[in-house]
Amino acid sequence: MNAYRYMAEAGFFLFVVMVAYGGFVAMRARYLMNAVLGLSLSLLGVAGLFFYLGSQFLALMQILICIGAICIIIAFGVMVGPKPKPGEERRVIGSRNRLLASVACASGFCLLLAYILRANWTPAMKRSGDFSVKYLGENLLYQFCLPFELISVVLLVAIIGALIISATGRRKRADDA
Amino acid sequence: MMPSDNLTSYLVIALFLLVLGIYGMVRHRTLIGVLISGEFILNGAALNFMAFNRFLAPNPAVGQIFALFIMGIAAAEAAVIVSLILMVYNRYRSIDPAEVDDLKH
Numbered sequence: 001m002n003a004y005r006y007m008a009e010a011g012f013f014l015f016v017v018m019v020a021y022g023g024f025v026a027m028r029a030r031y032l033m034n035a036v037l038g039l040s041l042s043l044l045g046v047a048g049l050f051f052y053l054g055s056q057f058l059a060l061m062q063i064l065i066c067i068g069a070i071c072i073i074i075a076f077g078v079m080v081g082p083k084p085k086p087g088e089e090r091r092v093i094g095s096r097n098r099l100l101a102s103v104a105c106a107s108g109f110c111l112l113l114a115y116i117l118r119a120n121w122t123p124a125m126k127r128s129g130d131f132s133v134k135y136l137g138e139n140l141l142y143q144f145c146l147p148f149e150l151i152s153v154v155l156l157v158a159i160i161g162a163l164i165i166s167a168t169g170r171r172k173r174a175d176d177a
Numbered sequence: 178m179m180p181s182d183n184l185t186s187y188l189v190i191a192l193f194l195l196v197l198g199i200y201g202m203v204r205h206r207t208l209i210g211v212l213i214s215g216e217f218i219l220n221g222a223a224l225n226f227m228a229f230n231r232f233l234a235p236n237p238a239v240g241q242i243f244a245l246f247i248m249g250i251a252a253a254e255a256a257v258i259v260s261l262i263l264m265v266y267n268r269y270r271s272i273d274p275a276e277v278d279d280l281k282h
Contacts, residue, residue, distance in 0.1 A: 005179070012181035016190060023197040023217065032209050039213050042194075046220050049190065052181050053231040055241050065248045070216060070255045077209055077259035082266055101203040109196045116188045124235035131237050139238035147242075151249045158253030162260040 012052055018045030032078045040071040054131045187228035194221030208262045208272045216251060223247045 022042030029035040047062035140148050180186045194217050201214030223244040230240020266272050 009179055009181055019190060020193065023194065026213055026217070027197060027201050027204060032207060032213075035205075035210060035213050039216055042217065043220060046194075046224055049187065049224060050227055050244075053187070053227045054237070055227065055231075058227065058241050058244055061245060061248060065252055066216075066220070069252050073252075073255045073259050074209060074213060074216075077212075077262055080263065081209065082270075082272060098204065101200055105196045105200040105203075108199070109192060112192050113189065116185060116192065121184060121233055123233045127235050127237070129237065131241075136238045136241055139236070140242055144242050147246065151246055155249060155253050158257050162256045165257070165264055166260040168264070 008052075011048070015045045015048030015052070018042065018048070020045075032081075033075065036071055036075050036078060039074070040067050043067050043071070057133050057136065184228055184232040187224060187231075191221040191224040191228065194218070194224065206273055206275075208258075208265065208274055208277075211274065212255065212258050212262070216255070219247055219251045 019042050022038045022040070022045060025038030026035045026042065027038075029038060043062060043066045047059045047066075050059040050062055198214045198217035198221065201217065202211050205211055205214060226240045226243045226247070230237055230243075234240055262272055265277055269277055271277070
């Protein structure tokens with residue numbers, strides 16, 4: 001029994017390493033496509049962490065929506081976007097600015113970390129431990145029906161807006177030529 | 178207590194994602210890089226909601242539904258921003274945020 005426990009912990013650390021390594025790849029990438037690959041690796045690690053947080057459904061949705069949709073959209077954006085010029089990668093911000101940014105981010109990290117470690121979280125008095133998809137679906141259709149409909153309207157508007165924006169952009173370029 | 182069964186470890190990972198996203202927004206020199214960093218921040222927020230949902234919340238469906246909504250918003254945002262970036266490229270011939278500065282002058 002204990003061996004399974006340690007195997008589960010090893011899996012947890014594997015996912016944490018995936019999140020951290022994907023993040024570093026995305027930040028240090030010279031080409032944007034490498035950054036997209038790092039992002040998808042990191043999102044896969046977050047999906048694994050969702051699995052450890054008791055929700056297989058959310059882990060699957062993370063893989064489907066975030067990796068399957070968002071990363072593909074960004075990859076398309078990289079492919080139809082501009083070709084990287086040879087001199088452009090070297091024109092990344094100067095070392096002084098990068099030092100300032102990393103110092104600011106590191107100090108923010110330490111500040112919030114100190115707050116997290118000192119905080120005293122108390123769980124709710126009465127908790128129902130039902131993580132099943134059935135319970136989630138009932139909540140989504142009864143109590144959270146309005147936000148559910150709203151998010152679908154938001155998605156529809158975003159898709160139509162994206163189509164309109166890209167269509168007018170193409171017409172303008174045709175006029176120029 | 179094992180680290181995978183502890184609220185603090187998940188909060189630290191979410192904090193790491195947030196800080197990484199902010200650093201990336203400063204460091205990347207293209208609009209698509211900024212979009213990628215924004216995805217990191219959104220995922221940190223979703224992980225935070227799921228962690229509080231697992232360890233503290235009275236109703237375990239609420240945090241999952243909120244994380245689902247964050248994913249939907251992130252998908253809509255990515256679609257709109259990519260089409261905007263393509264239009265910006267058509268207009269300015271560049272996707273460097275420093276060169277898109279008509280409102281500054």
